[in-house]
Amino acid sequence: xxxxxxxxxxxxxxxxxxxxxxxxxxxxxxxxxxxxxxxxxxxxxxxxxxxxxxxxxxxxxxxxxxxxxxxxxxxxxxxxxxxxxxxxxxxxxxxxxxxxxxxxxxxxxxxxxxxxxxxxxxxxxxxxxxxxxxxxxxxxxxxxxxxxxxxxxxxxxxxxxxxxxxxxxxxxxxxxxxxxxxxxxxxxxxxxxxxxxxxxxxxxxxxxxxxxxxxxxxxxxxxxxxxxxxx
Numbered sequence: 001x002x003x004x005x006x007x008x009x010x011x012x013x014x015x016x017x018x019x020x021x022x023x024x025x026x027x028x029x030x031x032x033x034x035x036x037x038x039x040x041x042x043x044x045x046x047x048x049x050x051x052x053x054x055x056x057x058x059x060x061x062x063x064x065x066x067x068x069x070x071x072x073x074x075x076x077x078x079x080x081x082x083x084x085x086x087x088x089x090x091x092x093x094x095x096x097x098x099x100x101x102x103x104x105x106x107x108x109x110x111x112x113x114x115x116x117x118x119x120x121x122x123x124x125x126x127x128x129x130x131x132x133x134x135x136x137x138x139x140x141x142x143x144x145x146x147x148x149x150x151x152x153x154x155x156x157x158x159x160x161x162x163x164x165x166x167x168x169x170x171x172x173x174x175x176x177x178x179x180x181x182x183x184x185x186x187x188x189x190x191x192x193x194x195x196x197x198x199x200x201x202x203x204x205x206x207x208x209x210x211x212x213x214x215x216x217x218x219x220x221x222x223x224x225x226x227x228x229x230x231x
Contacts, residue, residue: 007043008036017047024050025194031057055080058190072179076187101169108166111159124148 002015021029022041032053033039058077062069069077097105110116127148131139141147 004044006045006049007039008032008045008049011046013046013048018044019047019050020044028053028057062190072183073186076183076190079183079187080190101165104162104166104169107159107162111163 003012004015004018005012020041021032021039021043024032028050029041032045055077058080059069062073062077127141128145131141131145131148132143136142
């Protein structure tokens with residue numbers, strides 16, 4: 001396998017990892033030359049070394065803007081460094097719901113629906129009509145419906161904490177979603193900024209090439225004009 005020696009570390013790497021410093025973004029190139037004055041644009045380094053330099057530059061850039069980096073921002077930097085997607089990491093972080101959490105969600109969904117309100121009203125009306133009118137003398141829960149009050153109190157006592165469990169889990173889910181959105185937005189902002197810098201660098205190089213080409217054309221035209229003038 002063909003290899004090359006990195007001018008940065010002096011280590012051997014495969015030729016497929018070779019990166020000429022001439023193709024590195026100007027802002028990264030300045031940082032490299034600042035830390036390693038012996039290097040110039042004609043030297044080469046490996047892709048892994050360039051990724052480490054890029055990660056260090058982004059970390060310093062974020063630290064200057066945000067201060068100390070937290071775990072979320074470090075995760076974003078690692079994702080950029082490894083060229084991996086954050087969505088895959090987000091999917092891995094999601095845990096399946098437990099049995100109690102599923103029950104709490106279903107109870108909360110049903111308790112906050114029109115089905116519950118309508119069915120609850122129908123049961124109340126049926127209970128009152130049955131014990132107050134149809135079975136007035138043989139009613140198992142005569143007026144003032146003490147058994148009904150007891151059942152309603154127990155239902156409220158059980159339903160309230162179950163709904164709170166579901167709300168707490170929903171808050172955690174919203175917090176987790178906000179955390180993921182922050183990481184994705186931060187990564188997008190950094191990558192867009194890097195892309196803009198790369199485009200600016202390419203535009204400047206193309207402009208320099210065009211200026212050089214125009215100068216050569218002007219010189220050629222002068223030579224042709226001098227030859228034509230001598231004849």
